[in-house]
Amino acid sequence: MAQHPHEALDPQALDRLFREARTHNELGGEVSDDTIRALYELLKWGPTSANMSPARFVFVKSPEAKALLEPALDEGNRAKTMAAPVTVIIGHDEDFHEKLPYLFPHVDARSWFEGPREGRSAAAFRNGTLQGAYLILAARALGLDTGPMSGFNNAMVDETFFKDTTVKSNFLVNLGHGNPAALFPRSPRLPFEEAARIA
Amino acid sequence: MAQHPHEALDPQALDRLFREARTHNELGGEVSDDTIRALYELLKWGPTSANMSPARFVFVKSPEAKALLEPALDEGNRAKTMAAPVTVIIGHDEDFHEKLPYLFPHVDARSWFEGPREGRSAAAFRNGTLQGAYLILAARALGLDTGPMSGFNNAMVDETFFKDTTVKSNFLVNLGHGNPAALFPRSPRLPFEEAARIA
Numbered sequence: 001m002a003q004h005p006h007e008a009l010d011p012q013a014l015d016r017l018f019r020e021a022r023t024h025n026e027l028g029g030e031v032s033d034d035t036i037r038a039l040y041e042l043l044k045w046g047p048t049s050a051n052m053s054p055a056r057f058v059f060v061k062s063p064e065a066k067a068l069l070e071p072a073l074d075e076g077n078r079a080k081t082m083a084a085p086v087t088v089i090i091g092h093d094e095d096f097h098e099k100l101p102y103l104f105p106h107v108d109a110r111s112w113f114e115g116p117r118e119g120r121s122a123a124a125f126r127n128g129t130l131q132g133a134y135l136i137l138a139a140r141a142l143g144l145d146t147g148p149m150s151g152f153n154n155a156m157v158d159e160t161f162f163k164d165t166t167v168k169s170n171f172l173v174n175l176g177h178g179n180p181a182a183l184f185p186r187s188p189r190l191p192f193e194e195a196a197r198i199a
Numbered sequence: 200m201a202q203h204p205h206e207a208l209d210p211q212a213l214d215r216l217f218r219e220a221r222t223h224n225e226l227g228g229e230v231s232d233d234t235i236r237a238l239y240e241l242l243k244w245g246p247t248s249a250n251m252s253p254a255r256f257v258f259v260k261s262p263e264a265k266a267l268l269e270p271a272l273d274e275g276n277r278a279k280t281m282a283a284p285v286t287v288i289i290g291h292d293e294d295f296h297e298k299l300p301y302l303f304p305h306v307d308a309r310s311w312f313e314g315p316r317e318g319r320s321a322a323a324f325r326n327g328t329l330q331g332a333y334l335i336l337a338a339r340a341l342g343l344d345t346g347p348m349s350g351f352n353n354a355m356v357d358e359t360f361f362k363d364t365t366v367k368s369n370f371l372v373n374l375g376h377g378n379p380a381a382l383f384p385r386s387p388r389l390p391f392e393e394a395a396r397i398a
Contacts, residue, residue: 005343006342016208017208017336040395043217044394051388058395061398062398103387125325125328129329134217137332143208170325171325187303195243198260199259
């Protein structure tokens with residue numbers, strides 16, 4: 001039944017993923033197309049409900065694509081995003097269910113989500129967001145630094161990058177190599193008792 | 200500006216977090232209260248918008264609490280959840296903004312989210328979901344196996360575990376040590392070209 005427990009990752013790995021990792025405001029260096037593909041090949045394995053994998057990713061890298069993104073950014077996010085090697089638009093396909101015969105082949109999962117789009121939009125948002133978190137942690141695992149943000153005009157991004165599709169933008173993540181000197185002091189987290197309980 | 204890139208984690212760590220990790224249907228073993236607290240102390244560092252940290256976690260462990268959860272579970276999730284050492288209810292506080300003076304002290308972030316609850320519910324859901332993903336990956340990083348699921352009655356869970364609060368349930372995660380023999384064959388993931396593009 002229960003297996004011998006796995007070992008925890010070493011402390012340096014836990015630092016890199018969680019304890020020492022920071023949201024970076026100044027990201028530089030290079031992020032190659034090979035690195036972007038390696039990042040997808042890791043994050044894709046993260047779990048989603050019925051393996052629905054609704055997230056859709058645009059890796060905005062060229063100056064032309066960055067210029068298309070720029071007017072949608074909140075003022076406070078503009079300079080750092082334009083300077084980052086890559087900005088990922090994390091969206092989710094609200095008609096994700098069309099791919100379930102491939103993604104979840106052993107039952108007719110598509111039928112669970114047919115009908116008006118409102119009936120599946122929360123599942124698309126929840127699971128696309130999970131995949132966005134997997135992207136952040138997979139990037140850190142590959143040695144990249146990240147700068148996730150929600151401060152942008154979703155409708156403008158949808159019009160520019162997802163026109164005539166059923167994909168909606170969710171949030172953005174800058175990728176690159178961070179400058180620790182540009183970090184703000186770290187903000188506190190809630191103590192266990194304020195965020196959790198054991199029942 | 201750009202720093203020397205960090206090293207990627209070693210291949211075994213990438214396997215544990217992503218490539219070899221599976222959603223387990225049969226979880227056993229022990230998950231101590233110390234492990235639960237260590238899990239929170241890792242996942243709490245994951246990034247959220249304005250550090251809002253809206254997720255609230257109930258670690259359902261005692262037979263009494265498991266019995267309260269049981270009637271809310273979908274039939275297909277019942278036996279495996281009742282057998283798991285711990286089931287985490289991941290919820291989010293829709294009035295998370297009340298803690299922003301502590302969590303994001305350098306500006307008046309609370310004022311950004313004041314007003315009717317509908318104006319902050321998407322932020323609570325998005326960022327609480329991110330924290331749920333951090334919990335899954337932090338658990339794997341600590342050597343635990345996980346079984347996340349959405350198949351339950353949210354209203355019943357809210358009534359039982361979050362009554363008279365502003366917390367709403369999001370999804371559940373079983374925790375323990377998995378039995379590889381009870382795994383289903385792994386479902387495929389979308390190739391890069393179907394889920395992503397470089398612009």
